[in-house]
Amino acid sequence: MDKPSRAASDTVFYGVLSCLEKQTFVPGQRLIEADLATAFGVSRNSIREALQRLVAEGVIELLKHKGAVIRVLGFKETMAVLDVAELMSGLLLRSASMNREAQKPRDVLEQSLQEMVDADTVRDDLSFNRSRRQFYRALLDLADNRELRRLFPMIGMPLVYAQYRLPSLQQIRIQDYRLFLDVVLHNRVDVAEDIGRRHVQNVRACICENYSRR
Template sequence: MSSTLPPEPVADTPETAADAVFHGIVQGLAQQRFVPGQRLVEVDLAAQFGVSRASVREALQRLAAEGLVELFRNKGAAIRTLSPQETLEVLDVAERMTGLLARSAARAIAAGAPRKPIEAALAQLHEADRGQDQDTFAGARRGLYRALLATSGSRELRRLLPSIHMPIVYAQHRPATLQQVRMRDYQAMCQAILAGDEAAADAAGMQHVRNVREAIARRLQ
């Protein structure tokens, strides 16, 4: 979620105490308040989020089901760490899904969907990029993906995108050039989407993830 995002989990407004913990940990990954391999202690999380330990356990079960957290018998939980191969597999899935999201949003724009939500989200992303604040940039990136999902109107994409483990990828691999890569790519992708060009939007979305993969691969080497 996260991240990617490439897609990352897109809901920021918790409805229950367990939601608050769930989204807090996902967003904490994007903001480096939580890191891969970090142990998650129920009592500490309950105090941090101001919820009951039952709510924490529910959130951890959901995070484990999403593949973001590993649960260990009698040893608690920890943020999952991805191997290099697992990282590349996540990026393979994210490449296809990001292209599909961009294509779907472009199709909707061509059919008359309003352009303003995407334009506003992109403007906020540019502002965050100029401020060089990673937390603000992460929030603006999530806002852009929410705008693209809302424009696409696809229930399947809304269901599937949050399950891709981009929050862990971004938390685990942070090349110095990654934000520059993403900003340039988001601009190109949104330009194609706002033009209603499905093929160009699809290609730009997939190329974005390829560029992220290349930056991460250089770091792994």
């Protein structure tokens, strides 16, 4: 794939993920190539390339007679995603906490967390999600692990959060991200992995409680 084609594919790939966060797209929704090409201003070939990437990362699936559809996670599938996310989050935070030198990502962590708190206060979900992405990018910068950077976005959490839009999840994030920040700023390597994993455990407990009420 040449650079212009890759850039166009990226526009669609990240655009679909962004639309999931904004609730412009929802799980189970059909994605029509012509509509996507118009919405993102790219060629049909670029749309197909992006859709194949989204299939590979488990965000969409190609169904006979329906085409590309945003994947709907069953409860068991959601738990499987969270099992992987728990391990990866522990590794991410432990790796990030070992970095004693890079100051800029630390500054970004502090700023992003404050922006999330501010966004939550005014119920600005778009700003909250944008700052959350910046927060995790800073953690990945601190972790400085190429494989982790490659694999972490593929876990499937965007689908989980798209299906479970629970107000309590946002509060869990803010509380746990404060612990993340403390771990990184004070290089608390000894507890980092446990705190990273506990965050996903908290998310799992919240989702399970919600599911049990249905």
